[in-house]
Amino acid sequence: MQQPFTIEQFYRNIAQKKLTGGKCLKCGKIHVPPRSLCDSCLSKEFEWVELAGTGKLLTYTVIHVAPPQFQSMAPYAVGIIQLENGVKIPGIIREVPFEQIRVGMQLTIDYEAASTGHQWPQWPRYYFKPVPA
Amino acid sequence: MRGKPLVSIVSAGLSKFGKIEGMYGRELFAEAAKEAFERCPNLDPKRDLDALFVGHMGESYEHQGHTGAVAADWAGLIPIPAARVEAACSSSGVALRMGIYSVLSGLCDVVMVGGVEKMTHRSTPEVTEFLAMASDFPFEQWNGMTFPGLYAWMATAHMHKYGTTETQLAHVAVKNHYNGSLNPKAHMQKEITLEQALTSRVIAWPLKLFDCSLITDGASCVILTRPELARKYTDTPVHIIGSGHACDTIGVYEREEFTSIRAARIAAREAYEMAGVEPGDVDVAEVHDCFTIAEIIAYEDLGFCNPGEGGRLAESGETSLKGNIPVNTSGGLKAKGHPVGATGTAQAYEIYLQLTGQAGRRQVADAEIGLSHNVGGAGVTATVHIYRRG
Numbered sequence: 241m242q243q244p245f246t247i248e249q250f251y252r253n254i255a256q257k258k259l260t261g262g263k264c265l266k267c268g269k270i271h272v273p274p275r276s277l278c279d280s281c282l283s284k285e286f287e288w289v290e291l292a293g294t295g296k297l298l299t300y301t302v303i304h305v306a307p308p309q310f311q312s313m314a315p316y317a318v319g320i321i322q323l324e325n326g327v328k329i330p331g332i333i334r335e336v337p338f339e340q341i342r343v344g345m346q347l348t349i350d351y352e353a354a355s356t357g358h359q360w361p362q363w364p365r366y367y368f369k370p371v372p373a
Numbered sequence: 374m375r376g377k378p379l380v381s382i383v384s385a386g387l388s389k390f391g392k393i394e395g396m397y398g399r400e401l402f403a404e405a406a407k408e409a410f411e412r413c414p415n416l417d418p419k420r421d422l423d424a425l426f427v428g429h430m431g432e433s434y435e436h437q438g439h440t441g442a443v444a445a446d447w448a449g450l451i452p453i454p455a456a457r458v459e460a461a462c463s464s465s466g467v468a469l470r471m472g473i474y475s476v477l478s479g480l481c482d483v484v485m486v487g488g489v490e491k492m493t494h495r496s497t498p499e500v501t502e503f504l505a506m507a508s509d510f511p512f513e514q515w516n517g518m519t520f521p522g523l524y525a526w527m528a529t530a531h532m533h534k535y536g537t538t539e540t541q542l543a544h545v546a547v548k549n550h551y552n553g554s555l556n557p558k559a560h561m562q563k564e565i566t567l568e569q570a571l572t573s574r575v576i577a578w579p580l581k582l583f584d585c586s587l588i589t590d591g592a593s594c595v596i597l598t599r600p601e602l603a604r605k606y607t608d609t610p611v612h613i614i615g616s617g618h619a620c621d622t623i624g625v626y627e628r629e630e631f632t633s634i635r636a637a638r639i640a641a642r643e644a645y646e647m648a649g650v651e652p653g654d655v656d657v658a659e660v661h662d663c664f665t666i667a668e669i670i671a672y673e674d675l676g677f678c679n680p681g682e683g684g685r686l687a688e689s690g691e692t693s694l695k696g697n698i699p700v701n702t703s704g705g706l707k708a709k710g711h712p713v714g715a716t717g718t719a720q721a722y723e724i725y726l727q728l729t730g731q732a733g734r735r736q737v738a739d740a741e742i743g744l745s746h747n748v749g750g751a752g753v754t755a756t757v758h759i760y761r762r763g
Contacts, residue, residue, distance in 0.1 A: 247511045273511065299533070299631050301525030302578035303517055307502040310517040315575075318516050320526060320626045330626040332516050338578070343533045363515070 245274035245286050255364040257351045259293045261327060262286040272327050293349030294371060295323040302338050321347055321368055335369040346371045376649035378612035380476045381603035381763060382595050384413035385718075385725040386487075390591035390710040391560040398435055398491035399447040401592035402427070405487060405715075406448035409594050415606045416483070416596065418450060423481035425455040426472050428465025428488030429714035433503045435491050440714075444489060459714075461507035462663060464488055465593065466717030466747030466756035470618045472597050482602060487594030488719070490712035500588050504713070507750045509624040521577035521585055521664065523625050523751035528579050528666040530631035534681065537669065539579055541684035543570035545665040546583045546707055548693050553704025555694075555735040560589045560710030584665040589710025593719035603763060609729045611743075615648030615759035617641055625751045632681075634752035637674040641746070641757045645676075648759040652676035655698060655759075656740040657727045659720035661748040662705040671746050672700070675757070694735060702727060702735045717756065720745035728762040 243249045245262040250273040253260040262274025266283035272291070277284060300319030303310070310316070317333040319341070331349070333341060347368040386408030388401040410418050425445050432438035438457075445455035458468040465488025472486035492500055504520045505513075513523065531537045547567055553559035565583060573582035596606075603610035617640030622628060628635070645651065652675060660675065662668035669683035677698055678686045686692060692700040703709045703723040706716060724743035726732040743760040 251511075299526045299530040301522045301529060301580075302575070303519055303522050304575045304577060305497065305501060305519065305521065306517060307505055307514075307519060308498045309502075311498060313517065315578075316517060318518055318522060320631070328626050330512050330516050330518065330624075343529065 243288065245276050247273045250274060251363040254351060254366050259291045259349055259366065260288055261291055263289045270325060270327050272329050291327060292324050294346060295321045297341070297343055297345050297347055298322050298328065299343060300333060300341055317341055319347070319368065331366060331368045333368050376614050378600040378614055378761070379616060380473050380597040381600045381610040381612050382721065382725050383598055383603055383606040383610050384409045384416065384596040385722040386412070386594050387558055387719055387722045388592045389558050390589050390712065392493040393590040396590070398437070398489045398592065399443050401491065401590060402444045402487065402489045403447045405592040405594045406485070409485070409596055413596060413606055421483045422450060422453055422485050424475050424484045425450060425453050426458050426468040426475070426484065426486045427455065428458050428468040428717055430459060430461055430464050430490055430507065431503050433506070434495055440489065444487065448485070450485070460754040461749035462661070462711070462713045463717055463747045463749030463754045463756055464714040466745070466758070467618065467749070467754065469595070469717055469721060469758060470616055470756055473613065473616050476597055476599055483596065483598045485594055485596050486718055487592065488715040488717060489592035490714040491590045492588050492712060493590050497588070507753070512624055512626065519577060520751065521580050524664040524666055525577040525580045526625060527631050527670060527751070528664070531666060531670065532579065534632050535684065537684035539571060540567065541669065541687050542584055542665040543567050544687045545662060545668045546570045548687070549662060549701050549705040549707035552694060552702050552735055553708025555733070556704050556709055559704040559708050560587050561704070561708045580664055580666070586663045586706035586711040587708070589712045591710060591712035591715045591719065593715045593722050595718050595721045595725060610763035611725050611728045612761045612763050613758055614761045615644035615650070617643030617647070617757040618755070619643070620754050621752055623750070623753055632670070634670055634674055634748060634755060636752055636755035637671065637746060637748060637757065640755040641675050644757040644759045650742055650759060654742050655744045656742050657702055657724065657737045658698065658700045658744040658746065659703060659705070659723050660700055660746040661716070662701055662707050663711060663748070665707070667748065668700065668705070675744065675746060694737065699737050702732065702737060717745070717747040720747055721758065724760050728760055
């Protein structure tokens, strides 16, 4: 049976260390997260595609004043990464000093089983880090 | 149709904005309603008002939802048909649009449109969390994003693409604090210096404390009627001649660009076309400066300058009270304050004062055409309204 094209299934795949999206069979748009109704052509037919987890940093910020769930992590950097096929995804950026973060730098995805311990969904997490030399 | 009044504002009210201790949101709304009723002695509110639309963002702040009826109750208007309108920080901008719909439908002759939020009794992390609820949960909130963070993404992108500087952002803050110093209802009524703005602590890099609007308590309202009935209530109506409203993706990360707010551009185009005016015709504007970068992007999205020139426009002084196009004469969200649900109609209130010559020390001489620009979330909802002196 085909997996449902849902946000929950996206995060189940993240738990398997897979970055996935739903590709519209009619117009070809790749949705991350997947949708059951294509926002481009309103098609309802999709297939799962696995995406390469490397891309370019489009913009970023360093959060100093955080919501309660993230206060223990602050300050932390969050950016928008554009993957090689054009798909954009936000993520926390780690393993690089803030002052070395640059728009345009190459980042790659990594995974962890973390949760914030609050009453939020216990989803696994992904984050981005510099491409190893 | 171009330039024809859609509806007319015959009165307006605003509570004091600030950290208002010992008052609930409903009581602040009553303050705004009282002023609107006092300004318009020819109006019998209980008899004449046909509907009430109230912008209100969050029940979390006061543990109180159902705000349409609550506001109606405390404004003494029961059993008026009332409804809360929620569109994050543009809640009452959208409520204004709903008010226009209701009058144009023919179902209502006179309606009250307003907004309210009581926020300052909550801690900053709590307010940060409540505000963030108006952004995408499964990807943005989940990755620790905040509202300052979302606009910081836009600031970083704008700086990278156009060379906009932190000093240019600070000029917006200095201007709006100066304007706020002239507004007795503003939350902050003192001037700041460029250096103070530039050395304030970082909230979400590159945005600092003085790049951010204020967490504020307040309420606002305007009373609308059919243009042909306006003179029955006042000799000095203000006509709304253009209205625009558009939405964009809840996730900022999905957008094609981060240096402009598409929903605001679309809403502006709709409002300008309806009004039959050009950006250069606008004499005074209230724009959604939830963060300094948002005012710079608003200049560009509203056509006050070309894309990428907003930072230089801020620096030039042309948007100050003495400039060609004074922006945020009230002090804006930055200094007057940003009780989120109240902001859209608080902007309409300021334009009403400006176009009726009641803006006191911050009056723009002979202002005839006004504009308000109210954005919900990080560019998710936008409304633009254009006003003409009656």
